[in-house]
Amino acid sequence: MRRTWWFLVALLMLWCAAPAAAATPKLHLEAVSNRPDVISGGDALVTVRMPAGVNPADVRVFDDDRDVTQSFALRPNTQFQGLVTGLSIGRNVLTARAPGAADGSLTITNHPNGGPVFSGPQVQPWVCQSGAVDAQCNQPATYEYRYMTTGGAFADYDPDNPPADVATTTTDQGRTVPYIVRVETGYQDRDQYKIALLYDPSQPWEPWKPQAGWNHKLLINHGASCGIERQAGSAPSVENDAALSRGFAVMSTALNNAGHNCNLVTQAESMVMAKERLVEQYGAIRYTIGTGCSGGSLTQQQVANAYPGIYQGILPACSFPDAWSTGQQLVDYHLVRNYTENPARWGTGVAWTPDAIAAVEGHPNHVNSIVFDTVYWTSLGVPDDGCPGVPSADNYNAASNPGGIRCTLADYMINVFGPRPASVWGPAEQAVGRGFAGLPLDNVGVQYGLEALKNGQITTEQFVDLNEKIGGGTIDSVWTPQRFSADQPALANAYKSGSINTTKNLDKVAIIDLRGPDPGAFHDAYRSWAIRARLEREHGTFANHVIWFGAVPLMGDPRYADDAMVAMDRWLAGVERDRGTGSLAAKIIRNRPGDVHDRCTQVDALEQVTIPGIGQVCNLKDVQTRYGTPRTVAGEGIETDVNKCTLKPLRRTDYYPIAFTDGQWARLQGAFPAGVCDWGRLGVSQADPIAWQTYQDGAVGNVVYGGRPLGPAPPLSGSGWTTEIAFGSWIK
Numbered sequence: 001m002r003r004t005w006w007f008l009v010a011l012l013m014l015w016c017a018a019p020a021a022a023a024t025p026k027l028h029l030e031a032v033s034n035r036p037d038v039i040s041g042g043d044a045l046v047t048v049r050m051p052a053g054v055n056p057a058d059v060r061v062f063d064d065d066r067d068v069t070q071s072f073a074l075r076p077n078t079q080f081q082g083l084v085t086g087l088s089i090g091r092n093v094l095t096a097r098a099p100g101a102a103d104g105s106l107t108i109t110n111h112p113n114g115g116p117v118f119s120g121p122q123v124q125p126w127v128c129q130s131g132a133v134d135a136q137c138n139q140p141a142t143y144e145y146r147y148m149t150t151g152g153a154f155a156d157y158d159p160d161n162p163p164a165d166v167a168t169t170t171t172d173q174g175r176t177v178p179y180i181v182r183v184e185t186g187y188q189d190r191d192q193y194k195i196a197l198l199y200d201p202s203q204p205w206e207p208w209k210p211q212a213g214w215n216h217k218l219l220i221n222h223g224a225s226c227g228i229e230r231q232a233g234s235a236p237s238v239e240n241d242a243a244l245s246r247g248f249a250v251m252s253t254a255l256n257n258a259g260h261n262c263n264l265v266t267q268a269e270s271m272v273m274a275k276e277r278l279v280e281q282y283g284a285i286r287y288t289i290g291t292g293c294s295g296g297s298l299t300q301q302q303v304a305n306a307y308p309g310i311y312q313g314i315l316p317a318c319s320f321p322d323a324w325s326t327g328q329q330l331v332d333y334h335l336v337r338n339y340t341e342n343p344a345r346w347g348t349g350v351a352w353t354p355d356a357i358a359a360v361e362g363h364p365n366h367v368n369s370i371v372f373d374t375v376y377w378t379s380l381g382v383p384d385d386g387c388p389g390v391p392s393a394d395n396y397n398a399a400s401n402p403g404g405i406r407c408t409l410a411d412y413m414i415n416v417f418g419p420r421p422a423s424v425w426g427p428a429e430q431a432v433g434r435g436f437a438g439l440p441l442d443n444v445g446v447q448y449g450l451e452a453l454k455n456g457q458i459t460t461e462q463f464v465d466l467n468e469k470i471g472g473g474t475i476d477s478v479w480t481p482q483r484f485s486a487d488q489p490a491l492a493n494a495y496k497s498g499s500i501n502t503t504k505n506l507d508k509v510a511i512i513d514l515r516g517p518d519p520g521a522f523h524d525a526y527r528s529w530a531i532r533a534r535l536e537r538e539h540g541t542f543a544n545h546v547i548w549f550g551a552v553p554l555m556g557d558p559r560y561a562d563d564a565m566v567a568m569d570r571w572l573a574g575v576e577r578d579r580g581t582g583s584l585a586a587k588i589i590r591n592r593p594g595d596v597h598d599r600c601t602q603v604d605a606l607e608q609v610t611i612p613g614i615g616q617v618c619n620l621k622d623v624q625t626r627y628g629t630p631r632t633v634a635g636e637g638i639e640t641d642v643n644k645c646t647l648k649p650l651r652r653t654d655y656y657p658i659a660f661t662d663g664q665w666a667r668l669q670g671a672f673p674a675g676v677c678d679w680g681r682l683g684v685s686q687a688d689p690i691a692w693q694t695y696q697d698g699a700v701g702n703v704v705y706g707g708r709p710l711g712p713a714p715p716l717s718g719s720g721w722t723t724e725i726a727f728g729s730w731i732k
Helices: 002-017 264-282 295-306 324-340 354-361 367-381 427-432 450-454 460-469 490-497 526-539 560-577 584-590 662-671
Strands: 028-031 044-049 060-063 072-074 080-084 090-098 101-111 142-148 154-156 168-170 176-178 180-188 191-198 217-221 249-253 287-293 313-317 510-515 545-549 693-696 703-709
Touching: 028 101, 044 101, 044 264, 060 080, 180 264, 191 264, 217 264, 249 264, 264 295, 287 295, 287 560, 295 313, 313 560, 324 354, 324 367, 324 460, 354 450, 450 460, 460 662, 490 703, 510 526, 510 560, 526 545, 560 584
Parallel strands: 217 249, 217 287, 287 313, 313 510, 510 545
Antiparallel strands: 028 044, 044 080, 060 090, 072 080, 090 101, 142 154, 142 180, 168 176, 180 191, 191 249, 693 703
């Protein structure tokens, strides 16, 4: 028995001492043009990475059972690469095989070219463009050529009859090429996109061998305003001389034009799809810069925070942080105007002077609130006003057509916010048996005019009367004596989705904010500092955020747009070269060029600039044009991203030395039965966004109200979006 035992021990020792069998080398597949779970349009640029000793001629690639090997070859960029077409909607498994190597596989989830990819069920009705070939607005891409004349103007270019006055341009890579631009116009996600870049029609172009004129950098142009159209539109212009002449590709989508589509999720989705198209047709991107004023700034900042990686740098001008903290300001303006401009309607003798109104609004120019309220309250908040693309007969009417189309931004984004719970349904919701989109807006506990009261700018009676009578509204934006109370889960979803931009992910982009003085046209200068304050709160620093302040309202200086793009290019090129350790956020901060700092009108930030009628506005430590809002006057910090405050008890001692009569105090107690805002605490449901939310449960699928995270990018995905070694996986 003992002999048998020793024999077994000896065998075990010999087995343990034997060298391990060499692991079989494995093939790897990489989706270059996008992360593989959000591919669209039926095609994907894919690389097969092979271990040493594998002959590329022996590699076979299959899409499920379909042999797609003919799409692959060893390309001039040294990659074994191919554009796989004909992908089925839904799950596709690509498999690479070769003698002497283990199989590699990659699962691609392909979505329709007409969408959606992650935005969930699309709004209906939707009117397609005249050339659409189906109900998803699909239409073959078209191409036109433009050129720069030797006289310095853009003109149409005919490849069959080339003009004699074509200028040349030398790119930032030192390549001198004919200044001819190809503009691709196509349709994705039921709307238009455009891509423009230097392109010689007499020369070939493949994504693995682009022409020399492209520097592999991308500028995305955005439109202005904030709108909710239900029809295909036009992508913003891509004819940008400063970018094209340097070799940039310039891209835009109709859905990233906020004046056409103010929905954060479809803004992001359209750019994900268009960037994929660009990589598949033209090649890999080094990094992407966003640019645009007003609604263009809104899109850049809210998308960069909610879907980090779409941009590496942004150039917001006339800055808005997002649509929904701005929406809270709009509500406050509307309610303050509703009260102060017609005090007699409330049966009170309290009179309001322009100075007193300005003190409550936080801005010396009351026109600021009038313009903002007049332009956007009805178009975004009143459900029966109608919107482009909806026949008037289909419009919502609470009494006669409660099941009609509600033209509000919240209903346009119902996938994000979710429907209201049955416990709060009004008569129209009860009539149709479903909740309308919840509203993440609230003014419960807000002490309008508090700082104005403390500063002696309004009287105690004005303060009491205003807060007693300001009221709120219904889901149909009809005024009520009761204040607005935010719907749940809409409020929580607003933060989770990034619709209220807390800047949690904005440390992952470089930012140059272009800003002019605040003349009272509702492009309030404080918003640039609001983003800065949010960044400092979230990250302990705002070193990735630069403000260029100039003398021209809104933009600051006519030269800023082009100069900022060039400065941002240098900044990102530094990040690209950084092979050191540390997070992307750390690399962005340490690679900011020394001359890219806060400044005023092209010079050092210490210069003072005198503007007639406004006075001195620089350096940036001065606050002459950094006015506030009704919420900052009510005590909120300049961050202004608390859409529903946490309450504290109403205490008479908190107003010392201001004294109220017993009657006034009783009225304040009636106005604030649950307490008043405690701005020193987080707001109700205020939380970090969850990056890369999807609002559907499959390739197209049913809606997931409030969203669910897509999760980390699958391995080996999206390397064509940016310089991977510098910026990392674009989903992180």
